[in-house]
Structures are given as C-alpha cells and as structure tokens.
Amino acid sequence: MDISEVVRRSGLPASTLRFYEQKGLIASVGRRGLHRVFAAGVLEQLALIALGRAAGFSLDQIGAMFGADGRPRIERQRLVEKADELDQSIKQMTAMRDGLRHAAACPAPSHLECPKFRRLMGLAGAGVICERLNETSAKKRASRKA
Amino acid sequence: MDISEVVRRSGLPASTLRFYEQKGLIASVGRRGLHRVFAAGVLEQLALIALGRAAGFSLDQIGAMFGADGRPRIERQRLVEKADELDQSIKQMTAMRDGLRHAAACPAPSHLECPKFRRLMGLAGAGVICERLNETSAKKRASRKA
DNA sequence: CCTTGACCTCAAGTCGACTTTAAGTAGCAA
DNA sequence: TTGCTACTTAAAGTCGACTTGAGGTCAAGG
Numbered sequence: 001m002d003i004s005e006v007v008r009r010s011g012l013p014a015s016t017l018r019f020y021e022q023k024g025l026i027a028s029v030g031r032r033g034l035h036r037v038f039a040a041g042v043l044e045q046l047a048l049i050a051l052g053r054a055a056g057f058s059l060d061q062i063g064a065m066f067g068a069d070g071r072p073r074i075e076r077q078r079l080v081e082k083a084d085e086l087d088q089s090i091k092q093m094t095a096m097r098d099g100l101r102h103a104a105a106c107p108a109p110s111h112l113e114c115p116k117f118r119r120l121m122g123l124a125g126a127g128v129i130c131e132r133l134n135e136t137s138a139k140k141r142a143s144r145k146a
Numbered sequence: 147m148d149i150s151e152v153v154r155r156s157g158l159p160a161s162t163l164r165f166y167e168q169k170g171l172i173a174s175v176g177r178r179g180l181h182r183v184f185a186a187g188v189l190e191q192l193a194l195i196a197l198g199r200a201a202g203f204s205l206d207q208i209g210a211m212f213g214a215d216g217r218p219r220i221e222r223q224r225l226v227e228k229a230d231e232l233d234q235s236i237k238q239m240t241a242m243r244d245g246l247r248h249a250a251a252c253p254a255p256s257h258l259e260c261p262k263f264r265r266l267m268g269l270a271g272a273g274v275i276c277e278r279l280n281e282t283s284a285k286k287r288a289s290r291k292a
Numbered sequence: 293c294c295t296t297g298a299c300c301t302c303a304a305g306t307c308g309a310c311t312t313t314a315a316g317t318a319g320c321a322a
Numbered sequence: 323t324t325g326c327t328a329c330t331t332a333a334a335g336t337c338g339a340c341t342t343g344a345g346g347t348c349a350a351g352g
Contacts, residue, residue, distance in 0.1 A: 003299075010271070014299085015341055023339095034300050034347060044258070044267075051270035055242050059339070073259055079250040086243040090236055096201050097232040104225040111220060112190070119188075124197035125156070149329075160329085161311055169309095180330050282306070289296055 001038045010046045025049055025063050027070065035104055041070065055082055096120075147184045156192045171195055171209050173216060187216065194218055201228055240267075 007014050020026045021036075026045050028036035043065070052062040067073050099120040108114040149160050156163075159283040166172045167182070174182035182246070198208040213219045221259050245266040 013341080016339085018300090019340060022320090028195060033349075035298085047267040047271040051267045053339095054238075054270040072257065074249075077251040079176050079246045083243045083246040083250065086239050086246070090239050090243065092200075093236050093239070097229045097236065100201060100225045100229040100232070103220075104222040104229065111218065121193040121197045124200040125193040159311080162309085164330090181318085181328080182330090199309095266305060 001042070002032070002039065003036050003038070006042060006046075009043055012046065020046075020049065020059075023059060023063060025059060034091070045070060056085065057082065108146050147186065147188070148178070149182050149184070151185050152188060152192075155189055158192065166192075166195065166205075169205055169209060171205060171212070191216060202231065203228065 001009075003014050003017060006012075006017055009015075017026065024041050026049075029035050029039045032044075049059075049062055052065065053059075057065075063071055065074050065078075079129060098117065101105075103111055103114065103117050103120075106114045108117075108119065111117045147155075149163060152163055153157075153160050163172070167174060172184075172188050172195075174188075175185045176183050195208055198211065199205075203211075207259075210223075211218055211220050245262065249257055249260065249263050249266075252260045252263065254263075257263045
C-alpha cells in the first residue's frame with residue numbers, strides 16, 4: 001500500500017501518518033523510490049491508536065504499548081486505571097450536567113441567587129468538580145514540590 | 147484588596163489574575179501606585195469563571211457571559227446546550243469505560259482476538275466514540291469547506 | 293521533452309490557557 | 323536615604339497533536 005491508500009482506508013490525512021511514523025507509532029515496510037510503502041497491518045495499528053486516543057491515552061503512552069514488532073502489548077492494569085479515571089470524570093461530568101440543567105430551569109432571577117448554583121460555584125473554585133482543569137499545572141506543581 | 151489577597155483567597159496565581167484581567171474576564175477597580183486594587187466581587191467572578199471552565203466553556207465564551215458591569219448574564223439556552231454536550235460525552239465515556247473494563251478482564255490471549263475489543267477499535271477509528279479527538283480539526287475542516 | 297502531480301523533507305506555525313523571564317518601579321521599614 | 327520586597331510590564335516560552343509551507347524529487351502521460 002502506498003500512503004494514499006492508507007489515507008483513503010484510514011481516513012487520516014497523510015501529514016498525520018508521517019507524523020505518527022516520525023513518532024514511532026507506525027512504520028513503513030520500506031520505500032519504492034522516495035515513496036513510503038505500508039503493510040496492511042498498519043490499518044489495524046491505526047485503529048488501535050484511535051482507540052487509545054479515544055480512551056484518553058497520549059500518543060507517547062500509546063507508543064509505549066507497542067512492542068518493537070508493532071504488535072500491541074497492553075498491560076491490563078493500565079486499562080483498569082484508565083477505566084477508573086473515566087469513572088471519576090463521568091461522575092464529575094454528571095454532577096456538572098445536573099447542575100447546568102438545574103441552573104437553566106431555576107426560577108431565581110439571577111443564578112447568583114440560587115443556592116444550588118452557588119454551591120456548584122464553590123465546588124468548582126475548590127477544584128472538586130473538574131480536576132482536568134488543572135491537570136498540567138497540577139502536575140507541574142507536583143513536580144516542582146518534588 | 148490587593149492582588150496578593152486575591153491570590154490567597156482564590157487560590158489562583160497572580161499571573162493568572164493578570165492574564166484574566168488582560169483578557170477582560172475580570173477588572174481591577176484601580177491602582178494604588180502601580181499596584182492593582184480589586185473589589186471583593188472579583189472573588190465571585192473568579193468562582194464563576196472556575197465553574198464555567200469546569201463545565202467546559204472556553205475563556206472567550208465565559209467572557210461573553212459577563213456584562214460590561216461585571217455581572218453575569220447567562221443565557222439559559224447555552225446551559226442546556228452544554229448539558230446536552232456533557233450528556234453526549236458521558237455516554238461515550240461510559241461506553242469506553244465498559245470497553246476497557248472488558249478488555250482488562252478478557253480471557254483472549256491478545257486483545258486483537260477479542261471481538262468486543264475489535265468492535266471498539268472500529269468505532270474509535272470511525273470517530274464514533276470520542277469526537278473530541280477531532281474537535282479542532284473538525285472545526286477547521288468545516289470552516290475550510292465553508 | 294516537458295509538464296503535471298503525487299510524493300518527499302525539514303522547519304515553522306497553530307490553538308488555548310497559562311507560566312516564565314527579564315527588567316523596571318514604587319511603597320514602606322530601618 | 324537606602325534597601326527590601328512585592329508588585330509591575332511586555333514578550334517569549336510551554337504543552338500536545340498536528341498542520342502548513344517552502345522547496346525538492348521522480349515516474350508517467352501527452
């Protein structure tokens with residue numbers, strides 16, 4: 001397969017394929033002239049990458065889940081951890097969704113006068129609701145303290 | 147209040163407060179010398195900003211939710227839309243979480259041999275599971291087509 | 293023979309939300 | 323008056339996942 005066929009069959013732009021190759025996430029089996037040649041298995045790898053991304057893994061993490069042969073070797077523990085993370089996010093998002101629905105329906109003239117809304121505000125300020133806000137900065141802070 | 151008190155009471159770094167001011171999300175009531183002076187209401191505004199961020203609004207969107215006076219004027223329709231978005235995300239994340247839990251427990255020697263896992267892979271590739279992957283690029287593509 | 297067009301490389305740009313850095317200034321204590 | 327410190331500014335840097343742009347190569351078709 002040349003790159004245009006992979007583009008056609010994966011739906012990803014060629015720039016992304018080149019980028020993934022550069023990152024070591026996929027590999028071409030060789031060149032025909034200048035042009036990359038891909039094995040059919042690359043489509044499966046790309047699907048796996050898409051799945052990983054959708055699950056919330058970074059490209060680097062996904063890269064670490066492939067053996068040198070290109071076959072995936074996924075630790076089940078990592079999957080459980082990610083599932084737990086998702087569970088956490090789901091709970092937060094559910095709370096937020098309900099809060100928003102309430103606020104939208106709330107009869108108070110201003111949201112500021114609604115006790116539920118104020119409670120939600122307080123939680124958000126305290127970082128209780130959505131830690132993802134501070135993900136990067138929290139990590140930085142954590143590593144600076146270390 | 148000077149900036150250090152706002153820092154203390156909001157938990158946000160001073161750089162963020164200056165950044166928010168520059169963006170027009172908050173305003174100081176004036177200066178004492180060079181130093182910014184903030185009204186007490188700024189804390190409430192900051193809590194509201196945190197809430198908006200936690201709900202998934204961008205800073206620009208949040209900015210548009212404040213009147214020139216600094217009081218919030220939030221259209222209930224926007225809240226409902228965001229709640230629906232969250233609902234969508236929650237469903238996708240729930241599916242993903244269940245998929246991950248299954249994969250972690252799946253007896254197949256390689257995940258590739260598990261039909262459920264393969265189905266999940268297919269969905270992710272098709273962008274069904276987590277559109278957020280393509281949010282920015284999808285928007286760009288949409289605007290290019292326009 | 294020459295053009296077209298699909299592919300190539302490498303470097304730089306984008307986006308959002310901040311943070312960091314360098315250099316400057318002002319209020320207050322000694 | 324001197325010096326400390328907390329504050330100020332503007333500009334540049336960061337992070338992740340790509341995209342874009344400029345300039346180059348090569349095989350095939352008219």
